[in-house]
Amino acid sequence: MNFFKSAITVILKKPFIFVYAAIISFFIALIGLFNPFSSLLKLYSNFITDSVTDTIVILSKEVYKIGVIPYAVLMIILFSVISGILAGIIYSGYFNLVFKSIKKIKAFKKDFIEGIKKHFVRVSYVFFEFYLSFFAFLFVMPLVIVPSVVIAKKAVENGNSNFLNTGLLSLVTGFVLVFITLLLLVNFVLRIPGIYYFDKKPIEKAKLVLTTRYWSVFGKVTLFVIALAMGEYLIFSLNMPVLEAILNFIFLSVYISLISVYMFYEFSTVLETLKKN
Numbered sequence: 453m454n455f456f457k458s459a460i461t462v463i464l465k466k467p468f469i470f471v472y473a474a475i476i477s478f479f480i481a482l483i484g485l486f487n488p489f490s491s492l493l494k495l496y497s498n499f500i501t502d503s504v505t506d507t508i509v510i511l512s513k514e515v516y517k518i519g520v521i522p523y524a525v526l527m528i529i530l531f532s533v534i535s536g537i538l539a540g541i542i543y544s545g546y547f548n549l550v551f552k553s554i555k556k557i558k559a560f561k562k563d564f565i566e567g568i569k570k571h572f573v574r575v576s577y578v579f580f581e582f583y584l585s586f587f588a589f590l591f592v593m594p595l596v597i598v599p600s601v602v603i604a605k606k607a608v609e610n611g612n613s614n615f616l617n618t619g620l621l622s623l624v625t626g627f628v629l630v631f632i633t634l635l636l637l638v639n640f641v642l643r644i645p646g647i648y649y650f651d652k653k654p655i656e657k658a659k660l661v662l663t664t665r666y667w668s669v670f671g672k673v674t675l676f677v678i679a680l681a682m683g684e685y686l687i688f689s690l691n692m693p694v695l696e697a698i699l700n701f702i703f704l705s706v707y708i709s710l711i712s713v714y715m716f717y718e719f720s721t722v723l724e725t726l727k728k729n
Contacts, residue, residue: 477704532583540576551648645719
């Protein structure tokens with residue numbers, strides 16, 4: 453509750469935090485309105501079947517062909533590098549303003565440019581690490597999913613579709629995938645503020661700060677992820693592209709503002725606790 457009060461206070465005092473988030477959200481919503489992935493999916497229409505399980509297995513076989521793997525790895529690395537650089541350009545200056553607002557230092561427009569000049573490389577590197585870890589995880593995810601899918605499918609075919617063979621295995625697999633995703637996000641969330649709080653070895657020091665409140669941060673990040681998943685699901689279940697884009701723009705503007713403030717607010721709170729101890 454204290455966080456939301458503080459976040460609203462910070463955003464009201466520094467409306468640019470929300471305005472910049474709104475600009476980012478506008479482009480995200482615009483991309484969503486003209487989603488290029490729907491046309492790309494048509495290229496794989498011959499792999500898609502009426503059965504979700506069959507589709508997963510067929511696609512996995514295609515992805516893990518010996519000739520495909522090197523290209524997939526190269527694409528993951530290339531995409532991670534490009535995304536990291538873009539994120540550094542977009543967020544390094546923005547985070548500098550959020551940082552100064554949390555520290556109650558008077559922030560000026562020049563601080564945005566200063567943030568890019570001073571923190572671009574480190575912010576890009578942290579984003580690159582996150583994207584590389586995340587997309588590598590997505591790439592190996594079928595190795596976890598396919599065995600459970602095959603076992604469940606065989607159990608159904610053999611008339612032995614009890615909860616242990618189907619439901620429990622699916623739940624455990626889903627839990628593992630979600631848990632690993634959250635671990636990646638938690639490690640990312642407090643590493644970014646460390647860049648702005650520490651001049652020397654910021655990423656290493658941020659890791660030490662994170663370990664002191666790891667599970668507390670884990671719980672809060674989980675709530676943020678649930679809020680994002682539910683919000684996006686409700687918006688895109690409307691099946692009205694223009695309205696979806698407008699609502700997505702509003703939702704992401706608020707969401708990006710809050711999670712950006714949260715990262716620095718939580719880091720500042722942890723540091724204050726450590727100093728008192």
